[in-house]
Amino acid sequence: MKDLENDLRKALERREPPAGFAERVLAQLELAPTPKPGWREALISLVRVPSLRWATAGVVACLLLTLGALHYRRVQLERAAGEAAKAQVMQALRIASKKLNVTWRKVQEADRRPPRT
Amino acid sequence: MKNLIKAGTLIGALLVLVMSTSQPAFGQNPRLKINNLEKLSSKAAEVVDVTLDESMLKLASKFLAAERDEAEARELIKDLKGVYVKSFEFDKEGEYSQEDVEAIRSQLTAPGWTKVVGVRSKHDGDVAEVYLMTESNTRNILGLAIIAADPETLTVVNIIGPIDVDKLSALEGKMGIPRLDLEKGKASKKPAASHDEKK
């Protein structure tokens, strides 16, 4: 009994292409357009170009400034909201305290009045 | 079966403990509905409307200074869950009705609220009432309500949380408002920022 699969493996052993195959491929590359880089390689190559280095640095600086400005704005808004809340708290406590004391005063005044006969 | 009963008893005890420690008793809600008073804003010469929930109180707390009256205020609001004030000053009498006041007062008959002091003057129409809501078993304060009214002003204050009433009362003298000497009936010599209600 013969093993078909083993025979297939032997029949289909890996083969080398004719000699000089790689050189023929490379020769054809001379006629082919340059490969398109991926976006990462494109970005890295931009930075490598001296004239674009400053432009890239400028873009990064602008981004950082924008982020910084946004953060500052957020802090300012939070501060404004906090100060407004603080003012409201002080006003509310002032009113509550005043009304409380007015109430105690009225009670005391009522206690001091002579009873009706 | 015995184990089941034991487990059930333990769970029940835990529930009671949890519910009694920091939460108001079932049904007790110190928050009053006072938005019905907003309709008075259009008639009032002056309106103070303060709505501060827990998050706003925490935010305000960050901006309260560490000295003097602001420090006292920070201490007062430390554990509060809300502060709500509606205060109206009118140019003439009759701009609000007794029904408006009664809509607030009726809420203060709910379980847990106790009127600690109340004064009504038929002669000049002044009303001053202070209510506290306390936890039934611990007597911790859960909330405060003040109704103060005369013919030309109406103020409702609702504070949610463990407010220190004595410290709140003492705060007035520290906020640039003449504290009335309640024993002698005379104003102190501290600078005034505003006057009391009109006679």
Add this chain to the structure above:
Amino acid sequence: MEKALARSTTGDHAAFGDIVREYQSMVFSMAYYFLHNRSLAEETAQEVFLRLYQNLGRIKSPAHLMLWLRQVTNRRCIDQARRMPPLPPVALDEAPEPATKPGPSDPLLSERLRRLVASLPEDSRMVVVLRYEEELDLAEIAEALEIPINTVKSRLQRALAVLRDKATAALEMSTYERPRE
């Protein structure tokens, strides 16, 4: 290989040459056993590497490169096969000499099997090539050919059954026994 890939992306032909030499036998063998024609196999393999050069930016890793090459080789082989006339039956005494030195196995049998593989329907032909030439498992074949694994199984079983029957009939020798199921 990662460095060669990175350098090739920038247009380094020498680095690309290294990649070609590394994978040329794989690509050529797949094409040869599918098409059973050396010159067409070389032409197809060249096309595959030229396409690779144009798409280097998309290759993420050496593993991805291997997969990409198998997939593109399969597609190019199918396109090439559709342009070819059907393979004529070859008499045993006209079988071409193998390019590599034959092993101790029967060269006539090997050549006969290669022809039979090349005569299989296109959809099962590459399955057999990847299974016995590249020695890939079923999942790897499914990935390379972009078909479900169950489809790979069924095509492989059918192909083996056909090969078994045809090889037995052609050689008029002892039969391949069917494996017990």
